[in-house]
Amino acid sequence: MKSDRIAIYPGSFDPLTNGHVDIIQRGSRLFDRIVVAILLNIEKSPLFTVQERVDIAREVFREYPNVEVDTFDGLLVEYARRKHASAIVRGLRAISDFEYEMQMALMNRHLNPDVETVFMMPAETYTYVSSRLVKEVVALGGSVTNLVPSLVESRLREKRLGRETLRA
């Protein structure tokens, strides 16, 4: 419907963590539809392919009729326009996220004043979770149970990460 409130939740999701899941669930309650938009970023060298990340997110949110999983490239605000989205959702874990996020939000507003950035805080238990740290812990043999969906945990195990896979 044209009057639906649609939000975009953009990111790398390499891999999806319970922090991301928490934000998506909050977003799905706040908006009519939330689009998890996985960035096709050629600069970062990801652990999971875009297709793997799409499949994981689709599986985890299989029972959420208003959560869509998609990929995007180029300017986020242009993608938002194409999707008829009125909001961009981002997660804030700590002050350390703030400076970069504020800069992005204001640049996006400059580029398209019709799209509002909405920040949400995850449950406290996820404030220290990041995709990067999750990969590091797994590579060093630690457990990430309860920090990522169980599907992600098994996919991470299949990657057989070792110390040598950690980049400086």
Ligand SMILES: Nc1ncnc2c1ncn2[C@@H]1O[C@H](COP(=O)(O)OP(=O)(O)O)[C@@H](O)[C@H]1O
């Ligand atoms: N544990 C978490 N709790 C809440 N928000 C998070 C968490 N981890 C990441 N985020 C947020 O999710 C969004 C996407 O993160 P990420 O996948 O790292 O992509 P990006 O490359 O855009 O940082 C960002 O707004 C980030 O701050």
Ligand SMILES: [Mg+2]
């Ligand atoms: Mg990040």
